[in-house]
Amino acid sequence: MSLLPIFILLGAIALGIPVAIAIGMAGMIFFVMSGAMPAEIFIQRIVAVTHSFPLLAVPLFVMTGVVMNHAGITRRMMDLAEAMTGHWRGGLAQVNVLLSTLMGGVAGSANADAAMQARVLVPEMSARGYDKAFSSAVTACSAIISVIIPPGIGLILYGFMGDVSIGRLFLAGIVPGIVLCMAMMSLVMVLSRRGGMKPSLERPASWQERWSSLKTAGLALLVPIGIVVGIRFGFFTPTEAGAMAVAFAVIIGLILRELKWRHVRPILEQTSQATAVVLLVICMANAFGFYMTWERIPAAVADWMLKLTADPVFLLLLINLMLVLVGMFLEGSAALILLTPILIPVVSALGIDPVHFGIVMVLNLTIAGVTPPLGTLMFTTCAITGVPIGRFIRAALPFYGVLFAMLLLVTFVPQLSLWLPNLKF
Template sequence: MSVTLPIAALLFLFVLGIPVAFCIFIATLTYFLLNNHLPMMILIQRLAGGLDSITLLAIPFFIMAGVFMNYSGISKRLLKFSEVLTGHMNGGLAQVNVILSTLMGGLSGSNIADAAMSSKLLVPQMVKRGYSASFSSAVTAASSLITPIIPPGIALIIYGYVNNVSIGKLFLAGVVPGILLCLMMMVLVAFIAKKRNYAPIREKRASVREITVSAKDAFLALLLPVIIIGGIRFGIFTPTEAGAAAVVYALVLGMFVYKNMNTKTLWDATKESVLASANVLLIICMAVGFSKFLTWERVPQQLASWLTATVESPMTFLLLVNLFLLIIGMFLEGNAVMIVLAPLLAPVAQSYGIDPVHFGIVFIFNGAIGTITPPLGTVMFTTCSITKVSIEDFVKEIMPFWILLIVALLMLTYIPVISTGLPNLVFG
């Protein structure tokens, strides 16, 4: 009873649309109220202790680095580079959308931020060139799902912190899946564009000289993910220190190299970073308290015992987890799902002998799919609110991408080497 009521309260508040952090806090408070022998001071200590971690500093650092990159004009340089690479293909501007999301994933770390940026930057241009607004919105939303698994995705940092998994390995584990997903989406976009006669934005393939000039302009931005991963791998800095280095790097680019940032834009970018960081960290703070009482009540252990007694095969377990997360992702925000459920499911996955890095990528990607799924997908609502496309029209256009994403999810789930191959090769 002491566990059932708090969890029921959590789900009920989610359905009512209460902000995630407050839902988790009220559920945790309910548990303490039902157990009078537990002093409220313990609740305060657990909530405060939830943020008492050097690892968590990586989140505001990488968020700030991504925001600084946007303000420094990096997005426009990456857009130009993407146009040069894919402008000659069928559906050239839609291909640019996919490539830009992949490149920006290494900078922004947030699929909502990426979707919002592309909705403002690319969708109006696509509509002017004859693309339907609903298709443009669907491409923007679907391609933004590459962002959470491309380093330094914020979801990778949160998952690593919550489940004590190497963040450096998670960063590397997302590289191949991210590139694979990008290529799959480009093939689908080319197929749809050919059927609908969406013309390329360039008459012919770019010359080597054009590609070289464009790459040179975007080189410093593209170098950031390499610096982050290389620095972590060779022990130059920890993931947290890598975040700080990314901020300094983005600041130097914006202020002194590209000179697109001044005192005013620096202040605006800092405010935006603080607000975005506070939102994520508040949820983590509340979730730590919530996960503590679940541990006290031995919920993860009981769930693991029940599943291992009921489900014999790790393949079947992964299938059930995917189905469960896809359904719950239709109603709950991705980070909330990860923070609440990952500490429950990750130990069970380990009991089946599933690599924690592999399971982390599957879990994160699963949560990302939920963000474009009705009825409450956060990326879906963000994109549609900016582009003024109805949810009904968006859903019709997103279906082919949703099918592709499910295929990609099954590949990630049942071919572990896609996510574990690179970190095993680099870290041994």
């Protein structure tokens, strides 16, 4: 078994080489030096993955979020969140958490959600006297919710790489996402009372004001509901659901008269840029995955772990610890793409439901995105808000406690994830 490509991959990442390039370099070394097959197969493996129909869901759901931003739906969702929670103590922080939950079914990306709220909400929170480090911590940590609320891009990638039903994964993320939202809002309430933070609204919004906000944002909230119902009853596949979501977002923008012809170019540019980053990693990882399969590395790792323990509880603890450590140094999507084919055989051998494990894995790797030293959500948020990393970490400590407690809850209470997918309609 040749481990040289793995050492090259780890060394390249340590040197700061972009993840996609590092994976591609490591995979190419195997094809060039193995002598067991023509080097041209490296290119074939890169291109072959682009023919996958399920991967069309990635650019489609990315485009849905971009269209929503340009159509003014994001702003209307923020107004709805403020109408519902703005009168609570620490109101804008509560709005921040609730907006992440609402945007989960639209943007599907934690980084996109964090970047948007860091630009829009954090300056407003600072203007109203909130500590900027606290505001940044709320923004980055609450963005984690958006990855497990359907249609999260991480769930699509896991389903594709692990050959797991994406429809069941979408259903499995709903309850954990809502529970995580409630836990985060409860923590914000406690911290707000301790810090003497004021509500963003002097009085609760009237039911008429809430209804008005719901009417303008309510159409967008039907997107995740329509996706889940459509997939569950076989009206369309997860990939087709992406196309339906884009079409629905465009229709909403036209109804609200905020989507213009001049928005077409920036929508296509932003969608292409975001999609290219993800798909380049997937293409390179497919070639690297061929190397791992050829050398039987996933099977060897599975055998090693199963010899180490046959206890599913201890195995899940071990895998969670490993994922947290990996996620601290490797971007979540890349880690998901690389590790899913390795870990699926391990958990399946011990009877752990791959749908439940998918929620655990996606949540775990996204939580690692707000932890030092290389958390991408942490760096994205701090780069926009200008908060030093040290101040961010100190402000985020209470949130780390809640997030890891929720990770353990989701890990060891599988029915939290599996209840809805297993429900007989």
